[in-house]
């Protein structure tokens with residue numbers, strides 16, 4: 124059904140800061156810009172995976188989800204329509220802009236636009252990282268994972284599991300965090316939903332996974348050299364066991380830059396953890412709350 128996270132679209136007034144940030148710090152390849160001047164970033168042979176559009180405020184424009192086949196699009200459409208959610212088919216202009224064969228989109232109950240796509244265009248052997256880098260873990264596991272904060276976690280859990288087919292990987296219930304983690308492929312989680320206060324939703328971070336621990340260290344060095352804010356120090360998560368750190372982007376949301384996440388196997392059993400990290404992931408001195416990302420008040 125849902126296969127992987129295909130792409131993420133953001134809009135931001137800081138669009139001009141992205142090419143140097145993404146290439147020098149993250150190691151992404153900067154692709155040709157979109158028609159509206161959007162910065163398009165590559166992490167593999169897909170024509171782009173992250174797109175930052177010009178905009179007045181930092182905002183999430185869309186999440187793109189690849190489905191396994193064309194029939195899945197119709198199944199998901201029917202499920203969404205049974206929930207009373209209007210689903211729109213993307214026209215030729217939109218599919219060209221996203222570089223996909225087919226696209227259907229809807230807005231979820233929290234105002235996020237999701238695009239269900241099939242046939243993301245790939246150009247084999249064309250990805251070149253912008254600095255020496257072992258490469259990003261993508262392929263069957265998609266772009267990475269996204270973490271979204273929701274005020275009504277139970278309702279969000281129901282929507283993303285029953286309607287869209289995400290499967291629970293595990294939960295973290297700690298003093299600082301109440302979050303569910305979901306998989307749709309071998310990646311431990313492609314989506315996580317965290318609880319936020321009533322009336323608030325937020326896109327906290329996008330995780331990019333590299334193939335070598337040294338790539339994490341080199342990215343960390345680039346952040347230190349440029350005095351970029353590291354919002355959580357190097358650490359290892361309890362649930363997916365990823366070694367990572369978190370940095371903020373020019374557009375409010377954070378990037379988790381990590382290595383070595385565990386993969387889901389056939390007899391996976393969800394667990395509950397009482398903390399998010401085995402070690403590290405410490406907030407900067409004097410900071411008491413994690414960087415929230417792109418937060419939005421719900422109507």
Ligand SMILES: [Fe+2]
Nearest residue numbers: 268270330379
């Ligand atoms: Fe994460």
